[in-house]
Amino acid sequence: ATYRNQLGFVPEQYGPQPHPAEEPVVRSGPELEPSSRAAKLARTDLVGHVLSMMSGAPQLVLLTGKAKAKELQFEELSAADQALMLDAMAAEWSKWTEHRSTRTLSAQALRDLRRQFPGLRIIDTRWVLVRKAPEKPGVLGRLKARLVVIGCQEPINSLRRDAPTGSMLAFNLVVFFGAQPGWCLLGADAQCAYLQSEGIERLLLLRMPAVRPPPDMLPNQIVVAAGSIYGTRDAPRAWYKHLRAKLLAKGFREILLENLLYVWGDFGHSFIILVAHVDDLLIALSADDQQARECIDALAKELQLKMCRDSSFTFSVKFIEQLDDRIQVSQPKGLKDLEGVPLSRERLSDVGSPLADDELSQYRGTVGQHMWLITQTRPDYAARTSQAAQHSAAATVADAQTVNRLVQDVKGFGVIPLIFPRVIFNPSAVTLLGFGDAAFANAANCRSQHGSV
Helix, strand or coil: CHHHHHHCCCCHHHCCCCCCCCCCCCCCCCCCCCCCCECECCHHHHHHHHHHHHCCCCCCCCCCHHHHHHECCHHHCCHHHHHHHHHHHHHHHHHHHHCCCEEECEHHHHHHHHHHCCCCCEEEEEEEEEECCCCCCCCCCCEEEEEEECHHHCCCCCCCCCCCCCCHHHHHHHHHHHCCCCEEEEEEEECCHHHCCCCCCCCCEEECCCCCCCCCCCCCEEEEECCCCCCCCCHHHHHHHHHHHHHHHCCCEECCCCCCEEEEECCCCCEEEEEEECCEEEEEEECCCHHHHHHHHHHHHHHCEEEECCCEEEECCEEEEECCCEEEEECHHHHHCCCCCCCCHHHHCCCCCECCHHHHHHHHHHHHHHHHHHHHCCHHHHHHHHHHHCCCCCCEHHHHHHHHHHHHHHHHHCCCCEEEECCCCCHHHCCCCCCEEEECCCCHHHCCEEEEC
16 A cells, blocks of 8 residues: 555546645656666575565476466577577567567666665566467477566555456357358457557566576666566556557447447448457458448557458357358367366275365366356256366265266267357347246255256
């Protein structure tokens, strides 16, 4: 709270408020002039900073979960791949400079800021190195480097970070419009989305990596963030606000009942409907609507959208196929990634035994995979998934066997898509039908289930 008051920071939900004259707002603005002598922390200062942040020995911050298996260590790469990775790192830094994501800070300015704000923390950055999925079978994917902020070190816990995404209902509505005869769907991916934010409302000092800093940067050099960047706590929300502002400026109207669902023009004339999921956009429009296409082309230029005009593409891990008589939506990758709970022969002989911690974690992960599929494209086995989820708190070996059979059944049927027939949509002739059903106390511990269509 003291830190926020010193900076004059006011959470946006309370609206703008005047700042006291004796406590001016410090921003990453033009008053912080660059200097030929860059701000840099000595190694002893760096170690002291890390110790104060972590209350223990310095630690290497790595990705977690399944993502950590994809991360590469530079020292373990071949000489040829190291050269390619250095090129990828230079390309990443060029994006930072293109978007003016940071400003240099002189050593004197850094000392002044630390005297003015004794509790001001300097947030570390680091390289995340990965190899992208191959575009063709038998060919290695390209190497990619991303410079990210270690946002967990930021002390502002009250910073607003929520960033809505489009719902499955909004997605289905856009696909439904795209399935009309003469209409089509376009996919779009915003390049460098988290570098496109418009300014930042707090003072944020970043430390460049000590090993392999970006080109023209010194090891441990201190810079001022000029916007929300990959890894900062509010980066997703900053992108959401930027995207929303651009859409509204282009004449799109926000559907207030659904997050990130927008329309442009008038239905029956020139009309666009789109939904966004983080930095992916799904757009439906008439294939011969030149005015609508010009609007999308202008939007793509401003948001740096990489447009996909193919008949088949992926949007938010859903595979969309546009055929002559229908549009199909499926999740082949989600189906392929389904995993059961590994059980030894000894464990299988004791069906009533509770699952061990690692087995229970795998059980919950498997149920989570099923929950994602049934809410997106596979409602046909929602009831069985619901029953499995009810045992997540204290699952047994028998429950794990049930989930494993569910995995086998779902994979055995293969990919089953949602189908959107190409029909003419007449809003005045639409009728809504609803159906619901419930089973009282049919599940374990007298729990009930219900469903609706």
